[in-house]
Amino acid sequence: MFLLFALLAVLLIIGVPVGVALGLASFAYVIVAGLPDVVVLHSMVGGVDSFPLLAVPFFILAGHLMNTGGITERLFAFARALIGWMPGGLGHVNVGASVLFAGMSGAAVADAGGLGNVEIKAMRKAGYDVDFAVGVTAASSTIGPIIPPSLPMIVYGVMASASIGQLFMAGMVPGMLMAVSLMIMVAWCSWRRGYPRDDGFSLRHAAVSFRHAFLPLMTPALIVGGITTGAFTPTEAAVAAVAWTLFLGIVVYRSLTWRHLLRVMFDTLQTTGAILLIIASAAIFAWILVSNQIAAHLSGSILSISDSPAFxxxxxxxIVLVLGLFLETVAAITILVPVLLPVATSVGIDPVHLGVVIVLALMIGLLTPPVGLVLYVLAAVSGVSFDRCVRATAPFLIPLVAVLLLVAFVPQLSLALPMAVGK
Structure with missing residues (x-):
């Protein structure tokens, strides 16, 4: 086992992509342990052989189509008309737009790359410090994988054999808590620094913006409503989201050309390939951990100290916060779930609640070095150095950690809605 972890650490340190590093480290272990080579292929195929995982490329495609088809700008304009009048208005708009976009994409990196470009430019033009703009954009992008639909929730549901529909519902309240906590931080920073607000609220302007954004706003209603009512599965909801977004971009707004579509398809294939490679490679890694009874050893170690659910x-x-510093979200979920789920269920922690907590904790990992994928994206979008992005985002970790602790130790916040909908 030492060889497995040591080789993985070395590969990550020298910059080998996560999916490749996991696969190479696992393959080396299989060879050294004298296991048959077929174990590698069997584990990789088994890791991605899941119908719910088909939702992943479709939700990625929907997110790319929204960014390319001008839908993100309409969402930002509506959020600005609705809450831009508040002190530090564009900071609140930044958070509000991320909440709206979260109901369509489910990926933090898509939020940061798509909305981030629009938000940071608007905030710079209005006189906000670029550090503040980058910080609030990075923090608000993590709402995406919590509010449904959520790509990490889909992966967790597959690994834990949990209901993806219930996981989606369980993320609603924590996602809104994240938004409220970030808006409180934005209000405090704006008051201290004297940031401006947009012009006063105009019902007419809000109505016009809502009319322009109405059809895109129907996307989350289509996804969540369809899953909740049983009209279609999460995978079918992803297909419906793509069909609806294509309809908006090609027929309604006519903003998508064949050149745009080809680029979007290529980007989707590239992103999907990377994610599936990570899942397949992490499946081998997770199989090795399970076959060596790492879950049992970890469970025994933790429970020997205390069997209290809180402990x-x-x-x-x-464990999740530390691993989230070094691993991409999908890889971390694929590795952690087989190890942590038995420990959690042994003391009565609900698998759905655990899923929300794990995903929320891993979102903090997207904002912290050395991995910090969202920070790298925003560094490219804003032209600000990675180190400066880290410092700019640090204050916004405080409300996110506070929400994480609240959700972790008050299970009703995540379980009340799925229980109510399930009745």
Whole structure:
């Protein structure tokens, strides 16, 4: 096992992509342990052989289509008309737009790359410090994978054999708590720094913006409403989201050309390929951990100290937060779930609640070095150095960590809605 972890650490340090590093480290272990080579192929194929995972490329495609088809600008304009009048208005708009976009994409990187470009330019033009603009954009982008639909929730649901529909519902309240906590931080920073607000609220302007954004706003209603009512599965909801977005971009707004579509398809294939490689490689890694009874050893170690659900949850949080510093979200979920789920369920922690907590904790990892994928995206979008992005985002980790602890130790915040809908 030392060889496995040591080789993985070396590969990550020298900059080998996560999916490749996981695969190489696992393959080396299989060879050294004298296991048959077929184990590698069997585990990789088994890791991606899941119908719900088909939703991943479709939600990625929907996000790319929205960014390319001008839908993100309409969402930003509506959020600006609705809450831009508040002190530090564009900071609040930044958070509000991320909430709206979260109901369509489900990926933090898509939010940061698509909306981030629009938001940072608007905030710079209005006189906001670029550090503040980058910080609030990075933090608000993490709402995307919490509010449904959510790509990490889909991966967790597959790994944990949990209901993806219930996971989607469980993310609603925590996602809104994240938004409220970030808006409180924005209000405090704006008051201290004297940031401006947009012109006063205009009902007419809000109505016009809503009319322009109405059809895009129907996307989350289509996805969540369809899953909740049982009209279609999460995978079918992803297909419906793509069809609806194509209809808007090609027929309604006529903003998507064949050149745009080809570029979007290529980007989707590239992103999907990277994610599936990570899942397949992490499946081998997870199989090795399970076959060596790492879950049993970890469970015994934790429970030997205390079998209190609160203590176990705290231990899980620490493990996830530390691993989230070094691994991409999908890889971390694929590795962690087989190890942590038995520990959690042994003390009565609900798998759906655990899923929300793990995804929320891993979102913080997107904002912290050395991996910090969202920070790298925003560094490219804003032209600000990576180190400066890290410092700009640091204050916004405070409300996110506070929400994480609240959700982790008050299970009703994530479980109440799926229980109510399920009745």
């Amino acid at each position: 176990v949850m705290l231990a899980i949080l620490l």
